[in-house]
Amino acid sequence: xxxxxxxxxxxxxxxxxxxxxxxxxxxxxxxxxxxxxxxxxxxxxxxxxxxxxxxxxxxxxxxxxxxxxxxxxxxxxxxxxxxxxxxxxxxxxxxxxxxxxxxxxxxxxxxxxxxxxxxxxxxxxxxxxxxxxxxxxxxxxxxxxxxxxxxxxxxxxxxxxxxxxxxxxxxxxxxxxxxxxxxxxxxxxxxxxxxxxxxxxxxxxxxxxxxxxxxxxxxxxxxxxxxxxxxxxxxxxxxxxxxxxxxxxxxx
Numbered sequence: 001x002x003x004x005x006x007x008x009x010x011x012x013x014x015x016x017x018x019x020x021x022x023x024x025x026x027x028x029x030x031x032x033x034x035x036x037x038x039x040x041x042x043x044x045x046x047x048x049x050x051x052x053x054x055x056x057x058x059x060x061x062x063x064x065x066x067x068x069x070x071x072x073x074x075x076x077x078x079x080x081x082x083x084x085x086x087x088x089x090x091x092x093x094x095x096x097x098x099x100x101x102x103x104x105x106x107x108x109x110x111x112x113x114x115x116x117x118x119x120x121x122x123x124x125x126x127x128x129x130x131x132x133x134x135x136x137x138x139x140x141x142x143x144x145x146x147x148x149x150x151x152x153x154x155x156x157x158x159x160x161x162x163x164x165x166x167x168x169x170x171x172x173x174x175x176x177x178x179x180x181x182x183x184x185x186x187x188x189x190x191x192x193x194x195x196x197x198x199x200x201x202x203x204x205x206x207x208x209x210x211x212x213x214x215x216x217x218x219x220x221x222x223x224x225x226x227x228x229x230x231x232x233x234x235x236x237x238x239x240x241x242x243x244x245x246x247x248x249x250x251x252x
Contacts, residue, residue: 025240027218031231037064038231044244051086052078052248054140070094076140082251083145088138097124103159109134110159127162142167146189146210147217148250158195165195169210177211177220180235184220186211217245 024045031038040058047053059071074090090101097118104111109132116124136159137145145156152171157164172188188211193204204226211221222233 023241023244025242025244026238027235028237029219029222029233030236031233033229033231036062038070038233039236040233044240046080046241046244046247050080052080054078068094074139076138078141078144080248082249083141083148084251085136085138085141088140090139095119101161103138105134105136105138107134108132110136112159112162114162129162131159131162131164133164136164143219144217144245144248145250146191147212147219148245148248160195163195165193167194168192172209174214175211177234179220180238182238184211184213184218184235185215186213186220188212216242217248218242 024043026041026043028041029039030036031040038058038060040056042054042056045053045055054074054076056074057072060069071093072090075088076085077087078085085103085105087105088101088103092099097116100113100115100117102113109130111130112128114125114127116126118124136157139158139160142156142158146167146169149169153169155166155168157166159165168191170190172190175186175188177184177186188209191208191210192206193208195204204224206225208225209223210219212218213220218235218238220235224231224233
């Protein structure tokens with residue numbers, strides 16, 4: 001009887017888990033600048049209430065990791081009918097310390113807290129406030145808007161680091177890319193970030209380029225540049241529900 005009760009409990013837990021997330025998708029990438037300099041994975045989970053949970057992990061690798069170690073963990077909860085950010089958190093760490101972002105988006109504006117810590121855990125700075133305007137993207141909703149748009153050009157507003165910025169994009173053509181054992185037919189967008197990061201080393205520089213799979217909306221390749229250098233980031237593995245991102249509705 002005890003074994004039967006345990007088994008029933010396992011079944012219930014599995015059933016609840018399947019109801020909580022109706023589908024998921026994971027895409028992992030390698031970053032190269034002559035040699036491999038970093039890796040990242042992004043996981044999308046569609047909840048039963050039509051909210052999308054996005055989680056990513058990025059870190060430096062190899063020689064870059066030994067010279068300038070960097071790690072980042074980010075999470076976001078997004079409404080998808082239409083797409084808009086609800087909650088965003090990010091933790092960035094390097095040898096000097098850690099920076100933590102917490103944003104809550106609502107109809108009247110954005111509540112934010114940005115705390116910087118020394119490497120020994122002492123608080124270095126604490127920036128807490130409310131930005132009293134709405135209609136801005138977090139990094140995830142902005143990226144998904146770029147991935148799913150069919151417009152040939154435009155500009156999207158961004159809130160990050162307690163400041164506002166924007167990203168311009170322009171359609172530049174189509175390319176076929178072989179990666180992760182698959183063939184992707186992609187749309188090519190030129191991206192111009194108009195935003196700065198308070199850590200100057202990570203501030204975007206110049207124009208970026210995105211290659212986006214036309215069928216799924218997945219980012220296949222990115223060419224990015226920040227103050228400390230540039231890299232080409234290409235998808236290396238993919239698993240899960242390939243149609244997940246197509247359930248997102250962009251605002252009109």
